[in-house]
Amino acid sequence: MNAKILETENVTVSFDGFKALNQLNFSMDVGELRVVIGPNGAGKTTFLDVITGKVQPTVGRVLFKGRNLRSLPEYKIARLGIGRKFQTPRIYLNLTPRENLEITINKKKNVFSTLFEHSNTVEKNNVKGLLETIGLTAKADIRAALLSHGEKQRLEIGMLVAQSPDLLLVDEPVAGLTDEETYNIGELLLALAQSHSILVIEHDMEFVRQIAKKVTVLHEGSVLCEGNFEEVQNDSRVIEVYLGKQEE
Numbered sequence: 001m002n003a004k005i006l007e008t009e010n011v012t013v014s015f016d017g018f019k020a021l022n023q024l025n026f027s028m029d030v031g032e033l034r035v036v037i038g039p040n041g042a043g044k045t046t047f048l049d050v051i052t053g054k055v056q057p058t059v060g061r062v063l064f065k066g067r068n069l070r071s072l073p074e075y076k077i078a079r080l081g082i083g084r085k086f087q088t089p090r091i092y093l094n095l096t097p098r099e100n101l102e103i104t105i106n107k108k109k110n111v112f113s114t115l116f117e118h119s120n121t122v123e124k125n126n127v128k129g130l131l132e133t134i135g136l137t138a139k140a141d142i143r144a145a146l147l148s149h150g151e152k153q154r155l156e157i158g159m160l161v162a163q164s165p166d167l168l169l170v171d172e173p174v175a176g177l178t179d180e181e182t183y184n185i186g187e188l189l190l191a192l193a194q195s196h197s198i199l200v201i202e203h204d205m206e207f208v209r210q211i212a213k214k215v216t217v218l219h220e221g222s223v224l225c226e227g228n229f230e231e232v233q234n235d236s237r238v239i240e241v242y243l244g245k246q247e248e
């Protein structure tokens with residue numbers, strides 16, 4: 001059996017009696033790229049919240065590399081190796097992409113020492129490699145405010161990777177992006193998936209088709225079905241509650 005990076009066992013999250021997650025059982029292997037889809041209100045964001053410790057399960061357990069995360073505060077869970085990228089980029093707009101990455105790699109130093117002290121060769125090479133991975137070498141030294149929305153998303157994914165998490169949680173990375181930018185983000189995630197475990201939440205089915213190996217469909221706080229892209233796309237229950245209601 002493959003080692004599990006993440007498992008949830010019967011996780012229920014109740015908000016005033018309403019079950020945003022309802023006995024959710026989920027697991028993913030170390031090294032897997034998993035995409036989670038589902039209609040509005042299915043519980044996708046709550047699912048990420050319960051993994052990162054922002055929300056505690058009312059019932060059930062969340063296990064990260066076999067360890068129960070119950071009662072751990074968010075910062076401790078992050079330190080254990082779970083990194084989350086939110087929908088809107090959270091980058092320093094007045095700094096360059098290179099500086100944004102340097103600051104993230106040097107989390108223990110403060111912003112000023114990172115900017116004004118010379119970084120060592122290893123750090124410089126790490127930043128150089130990351131800039132190449134996220135396709136921002138040519139724009140490494142302009143203000144991040146001047147980047148396109150897609151480039152900002154790629155920079156933030158680079159900052160997430162710079163923290164060396166074991167599990168990357170990526171929430172709707174292509175919302176509001178052009179087709180070309182969407183494709184670039186897909187290729188970036190596929191490249192990162194060669195050396196990381198990644199859980200992506202997304203609505204854009206073309207993007208899901210591009211990156212997905214295994215897809216989990218959430219509905220009313222539980223897993224409705226799981227399978228490869230074609231299996232999920234052709235599942236009558238998924239068509240009824242989700243795909244049939246999408247525009248196109």
Ligand SMILES: Nc1ncnc2c1ncn2[C@@H]1O[C@H](COP(=O)(O)OP(=O)(O)OP(=O)(O)O)[C@@H](O)[C@H]1O
Pocket residue numbers: 015018019020038039040041042043044045046047
């Ligand atoms: N703090 C809260 N208090 C009360 N209800 C909540 C809270 N957070 C989420 N919910 C409800 O739980 C359900 C699941 O919400 P969630 O945001 O996880 O869904 P989602 O799948 O991410 O939806 P979307 O695709 O619209 O982002 C929704 O009906 C939502 O209104």
